[in-house]
Amino acid sequence: MRRGFKAEAKRLALELRAELGLNAHGPFDPYAFADEYGIRVIRLSELSGPARDHLLQREGSALSGALIPIATGVAILENDAQPLARRRTTMSHELAHVVLAHEFGVSLAADERKCGLGGAQEEEADWLSGELLIPYEGALRLARADAADEDAAKLFQVSLAVARWRMNHSGARTVVRRTRTKWSGARR
Template identity: 45%
Template structure:
């Protein structure tokens, strides 16, 4: 499975537009809950008393890893229901993913997020939502800046408030580290050549 041609550039543009709407610089952490609020999407968690108690006990206990969130259609809009027992960075990633579906205007009934994977009728839509949510949380340009600064996966994760696996994926998917290595190597080669000519 691969993203459709040109989608990465489209996701990059859209993420920058959304960050501008929120007043968030490209090299700053984005709050996905603020994004949901901006778009009028309510976020509820499994502590909501209207939810079936047995299901809540199941998904906050023995099956906590089986359910991260659901984007649920309500009337003409939608709400997000998230699993509040997950750690904060996972929850941020989950909300960003669900908001990516909203921003991309994907058709849905209920989209169930399971960890950092989603289950729905279209894996193409899930790939698109994953790419856009990654671009929202750790933009391509920010990943490259971090790589040039020599930041580790842990440093990127701490700064952008994402998991280490998300940080690693963004640094790899954007080719940030490879570009930083090649640029630095090219710079060293140029300096060596200049020194040889001068000597």
């Protein structure tokens, strides 16, 4: 990931949330976001026949989401048979690719945080989607309150794995731990 990207993503996610009237302390709404930006969302259940079967059967791996070029720009194809928390992560990941103006192609995903694009673009989309789903500020408030991963998952409507990832890797818990160590040291 290029230098400075994480700080940029942190700011950008808050700006994008603010455009939807959302602060850093509640669930992100990828569907409202797509709507706001005129990004069409095509649900797999809306497709019929061979196209649908093809996408569901390829390499034995279920499609979770993909960016596909359409005449007016880009659309997101999402597998709406998956659990909502999973869909929200997939949607946020694909939206992050759109926001970051990445190249795209149809891809299959076995991992909720990856779409198969690979390389730096994939890392950037993964990080930005994380900031959209659970912003650093939101994670920090929870870390200060000693919230469990389950609480974070529930509040932000994400899977437990995504909540754990954000609480442990956004820097929130690390910052709280360091601050407490410093204070307890100063008191001695």
